[in-house]
Amino acid sequence: MDDQMDDEIEFNVQTFVPAELDYVRDSLTRGHASANGAYSRQVRQLLQAETGAAEVLLTTSCTAALELSAMLLDLQPGDTVIVPSFSFTTTALAFVRQGARLLFCDIEPRTLGLDPRHVAELLADPVHGPTVRAVVVVHYAGIACDVAGIREALAERPDVALVEDNAHGLFGRWRGEPLGSLGRFSTLSFHETKNISCGEGGALVLNDPADVARSWVHYDKGTDRQAFLQGQVDKYSWRDTGSSFGLADPLAAILLAQVEERDVIQGRRRAVFERYLSGLSPHADALGLALPDVPEDREPAYHLFHVLLPEAERRGEVIEAMKARGVPTAFHYVPLHDSDGGRLFSAAPGECPTSTDVSARLLRLPFHQELEASDCDRVVAALADVLSGM
Ligand SMILES: *Cc1c(COP(=O)(O)O)cnc(C)c1O
Numbered sequence: 001m002d003d004q005m006d007d008e009i010e011f012n013v014q015t016f017v018p019a020e021l022d023y024v025r026d027s028l029t030r031g032h033a034s035a036n037g038a039y040s041r042q043v044r045q046l047l048q049a050e051t052g053a054a055e056v057l058l059t060t061s062c063t064a065a066l067e068l069s070a071m072l073l074d075l076q077p078g079d080t081v082i083v084p085s086f087s088f089t090t091t092a093l094a095f096v097r098q099g100a101r102l103l104f105c106d107i108e109p110r111t112l113g114l115d116p117r118h119v120a121e122l123l124a125d126p127v128h129g130p131t132v133r134a135v136v137v138v139h140y141a142g143i144a145c146d147v148a149g150i151r152e153a154l155a156e157r158p159d160v161a162l163v164e165d166n167a168h169g170l171f172g173r174w175r176g177e178p179l180g181s182l183g184r185f186s187t188l189s190f191h192e193t194k195n196i197s198c199g200e201g202g203a204l205v206l207n208d209p210a211d212v213a214r215s216w217v218h219y220d221k222g223t224d225r226q227a228f229l230q231g232q233v234d235k236y237s238w239r240d241t242g243s244s245f246g247l248a249d250p251l252a253a254i255l256l257a258q259v260e261e262r263d264v265i266q267g268r269r270r271a272v273f274e275r276y277l278s279g280l281s282p283h284a285d286a287l288g289l290a291l292p293d294v295p296e297d298r299e300p301a302y303h304l305f306h307v308l309l310p311e312a313e314r315r316g317e318v319i320e321a322m323k324a325r326g327v328p329t330a331f332h333y334v335p336l337h338d339s340d341g342g343r344l345f346s347a348a349p350g351e352c353p354t355s356t357d358v359s360a361r362l363l364r365l366p367f368h369q370e371l372e373a374s375d376c377d378r379v380v381a382a383l384a385d386v387l388s389g390m
């Protein structure tokens with residue numbers, strides 16, 4: 001082993017830009033550290049310009065934004081929500097907390113996004129189809145799902161809301177349209193593992209102006225405080241259900257510094273993605289490796305880099321062998337339909353075979369904006385070496 005082999009490559013490094021420190025210091029001296037201060041307003045404006053949204057609300061997490069979107073759906077007992085089995089728990093849990101039951105949907109193998117054929121099947125079910133109030137999509141790794149297919153499956157059901165859990169997709173595009181602008185609601189995550197991060201944070205992007213006034217009531221502890229601040233009512237009071245969703249302004253200050261640097265951050269992540277792709281492509285067939293496949297009409301958001309191994313049974317060994325070469329790698333979501341929570345809250349048992357297969361074979365490589373080309377080459381060489389020796 002040479003010296004270089006001894007240092008571990010980091011799997012994830014939280015995004016940091018130097019201006020954050022000045023912005024946070026400034027925000028702490030302004031006398032407004034709670035939600036919706038000066039920094040929040042600027043971040044909301046930038047995200048609104050990016051997505052063309054009617055409104056953007058900064059929240060304490062993507063999970064909180066999903067919960068807020070579930071409140072806006074006015075879910076009633078017996079209502080169901082279609083969610084991908086291959087996703088993070090709160091893509092589903094947020095709707096369960098508001099009283100819905102779940103219909104788990106499979107993914108399609110190309111983009112690992114929701115499979116429109118399975119969506120159509122679930123909607124056509126004579127018992128459960130009529131109970132569906134929303135379909136939640138994820139743009140896995142920041143690559144847009146089959147939006148056209150999903151829209152087609154929903155064409156006869158204008159009563160079913162499309163929700164984008166866009167935790168991976170900020171700054172990605174589908175046919176030129178920004179991810180996050182395609183659903184009635186879309187949610188963002190600023191968790192430390194995401195491209196733009198303030199530790200813990202999120203946003204709800206509202207694409208239908210009719211949702212804006214109510215969303216502020218749910219956001220502001222069930223009160224019409226926002227209408228009061230805008231001079232629309234002369235005092236504010238309790239109006240509806242809600243909670244305390246707002247992101248503190250010093251955290252928004254971190255976000256502003258990073259959103260202002262989005263082209264640099266995204267450019268670095270793109271370089272890592274492309275270096276992995278061009279490095280692995282020549283080996284893929286011989287090693288039986290499936291690489292990310294970006295359809296022509298989509299621009300990724302470069303959230304992560306995944307490969308599918310030929311054999312699920314050997315993944316544990318691959319992870320160990322990579323670790324021994326100083327390269328941490330990771331699997332990802334365990335299918336929700338096959339989890340205890342999923343069984344507890346599902347409206348009907350069902351199979352999601354592609355989710356099960358992909359979940360067992362998927363491996364994520366180190367991915368963050370501080371990886372240099374030489375690091376990427378080392379990861380590629382290690383993976384080719386490990387797999388060819390098996
Ligand atoms: C990260 C993530 C979440 C949760 O985000 P938080 O901000 O941690 O609540 C939800 N959905 C997906 C797809 C995610 O990747």
